Amino acid sequence: MGPKDSTVQPTVNTPRPGGERASVHSLRRRPHAKVLVVGGGINGVGTFRDLALQGVDVALVERGDYCQGASGASSHMIHGGIRYLENGEFRLVRESVVERNRLLKIAPHYVKPLQTTIPIFSTFSGILSAPLRFLTHKQQGKPKERGAFLIKVGLSLYDSFSRDGGTVPRHQFRTHKAALQELPALRSDVKYTATYFDASVHNPERLTLDVLQDGEKAGHSHGAAAQGDTARASNYLSLTAMSPEPNPGTGRGSTVRLRDELSGEEFDFTADIIVNTTGAWVDLTNEAMGAASAFMGGTKGSHIVLDHPGLLAACRGREIFFEHTDGRIVLIYPMGDRVLVGTTDVDADMAEDAVCTDEEIQYFFDLIGHVFPSIDVTPEDIVYTFSGVRPLPSHDATQPGFVSRDYRIERRATGTDGTGAVVLSLVGGKWTTFRALAEHLTNDVLSELGVQRKVSTAQLPIGGGAGFPADEAGVQKWIKAHMGAGRDADRTAGLLTRYGTRADDVIAYLDAAPDQPLRSTRELSVRELEFMAANEQVGHLVDVLIRRTSLAFRGLVTGELLNEVAEVLSVPLKWDAAARAAEIKHAQDVLQRFHRVETHSLVS
Structure with a gap:
């Protein structure tokens, strides 16, 4: 990625007596690749894997650890994004549901069905304000709670996207008495509950590693004996600059300067195509490559993890997914013997650390009390907090909750004579759709290279999901x-x-x-x-x-x-x-x- 800023976890600058890392050595030994992916979150790693499977000579660098940024700070959900329906993002929701169902099949070791319940406290509330939200992508005045009618319409549409190849049951409604029998700790004035299935990923970091290792393995099998592996990746390796100097062997592409963040050593690397998948830092990475952009407008999301047996029991093994008093959709769900609570959605200041604040913690306590009023949670129950910056597009006056979660790819040609590297910048993207997004990016790269796709990843098991x-x-x-x-x-x-x-x-x-x-x-x-x-x-x-x-x-x-x-x-x-x-x-x-x-x- 580009220049460091204070949102990056601190690094140790002590010189390493052990010498050069194997991952860095492989890049220095052969300092060129047809494609260089910059950014080791799930979207960059997914693209690396897909390109390697096509036999493309590809390298990946990540300035921190893999899945250290937004990919590791997610809500641990693999979901269709039912709330995006009111943003009119039907294509994204359909793709997300299809990809959720795929991941349940190809990554069953990490992606599991997640029973989800929405507590509902009114019947027709929000019907008049919903069209205005849909048209303006803004919350006008005090939020109007979404009632049972709106939620029923949304879930019916959501279910329809799962009709082909669906792997989860359709939604069900419960009225007051049945709802409290299922979840007795809920507020006593609950009118209905709506229960449906999405999916969760309890180990997003390890799933990212599996995807990465699939790519490395594919590169090894495709590698030419004279050149070695055609898929090489290294973490703690940052891109600090780019020059128009082409690859000396081909006279094409551009040269980037890479810095080993563990040893401090630097070296040059050339590539014909550079894929910028650095998330919220896309603009900073483009600036490091000499072409500042203004694509991004990320928002910060925080979570807390609680060791709280009472709250764990209240959830009855399911996610509680609901609208808080400010109109924000929030969640409470058990992960093993812990409970995850999230998430906030506020405009991020990239000059500051992405950390969970006291105000956010109080917000989480309030939302727990909103649905489980008899459960008392204190700061002593918190065992871990985490925050990340969502890689959302620049959104001007649009409120954070209404910013599109869809993605797009921006293309830029470098050099004046057509011989410089092509830079593809990913704007947006979410965990659930990483495989489809990687396929899209890979297809764009293949088009630039004039190469045909050889393998589809749609049904290909990921890592330890094979034979699970x-x-x-x-x-x-x-x-x-x-x-x-x-x-x-x-x-x-x-x-x-x-x-x-x-x-x-x-x-x-x-x-x-x-x-x-x-x-x-x-x-x-x-x-x-x-x-x-x-x-x-x-x-x-x-x-x-x-x-x-x-x-x-x-x-x-x-x-x-x-x-x-x-x-x-x-x-x-x-x-x-x-x-x-x-x-x-x-x-x-x-x-x-x-x-x-x-x-x-x-x-x-």
Whole structure:
């Protein structure tokens, strides 16, 4: 991406004694690709995978960690976006529903059906104001609550988009008495509930890694023996500048300057096509490439994660999705033994950190009380907070909640003689549609290259979703077959949850030499951390805590854990004592500054 700003998590600038990373070495060894994707969120990684599957020589760089930005700060939902119907975004909703159904099939290890209930407190409210919202994309005056009639119309239309290839049940309505029987903690004046199914992704960071590794694997299989792999990717590698200098071998394309954020070293890289998928930072990346743009107008969304057994029980295993008093659509839903609450939608100041504020936390407490008035939530119940900037288009006076969630691709030719790189900038995009969006971007790139598509990703399993057990009986059978010496059912189930069927490779690695669990958690072992270091481009200690595992999200990071994980990683990542201490301090800073997690290291 472009120049750093304060919204980026801080990095450790301690020189690494271990030498050049393998991912950087592969780019420096052959400093050219037909296509360079800049940005390692889900849309950039999805495009990288699709291009690699077509046999295109493609590289990807990400200035932070994969899925560190907006992709890792989502509401963890794979959904059609029922609320976008009142924005008139029927194409987007239809595509989203189709892609939701696809992901349930091709990524079943991470994408699961999510039963969703809307509590409704009126019958006909909002009928008169809805057309005005639809036409103006603004909320006029005090919000008018959406009543049962409007919600029924919306859900019926929503269901119609699932008619072909649908994998989830149609919606159902409950009246007052039945609604309270199902969800007794709801407000006593609830008139109806409407229940339908969308989907959730509990491990968006790991799904992103799976997509990335699919691309790397495809590039390896397509790679020419003389050149090596045709799909190479590296995190912690930022684009700082671009010059019109072409590739010396072909006389075409442009040269970009790349900086290794872990070592500080810089080198030049050439590409014929540059795909800018840096999300809310698209304009800053274009500015770094010498052509400032004004495409983006992102909004900030925050969430909190609660350890609250009462609220968890009140949800009865389903998402509660509803309209708060300000007209904002919000959500409460259980994720394992935690409860996720979100989200806000306010214009983002890109010069400030994207963090969850005290005002947002109070907003979340208020919305919980709006539907579950008997449940008391306090700041002590919060185990984790996170915020991100949605990559939305510039929207002038349009209120944040009405800004389009659809995407578009902006094309720019560089150079005056037609030999410079073509730059494609992605504006917008959402998690649910990443596969379709990547297909669209890939098709545009293929058109630029004059190449035909070879493979469709529509039915192609993603990573550990290939051969994933179809039901609970299959899951239990898999667990029983993969238990081993020192690995009980819980530990084996945890590996299947974390990796999908790619856990086969992990287990083979674990069993190839003596292993031992960590003292600070039963969820990791020494050799699993070594596997991550060798195969998942771990750059920082905090990458393991936030994005390779869910330990931080669930509030399970302790000082003992920080020290033990850093100690184990220091061997494969060649951290000396100073680097290890810097990594622990960096992890503490990130967790406190961006996630309100306080830890106390045992290292003086």
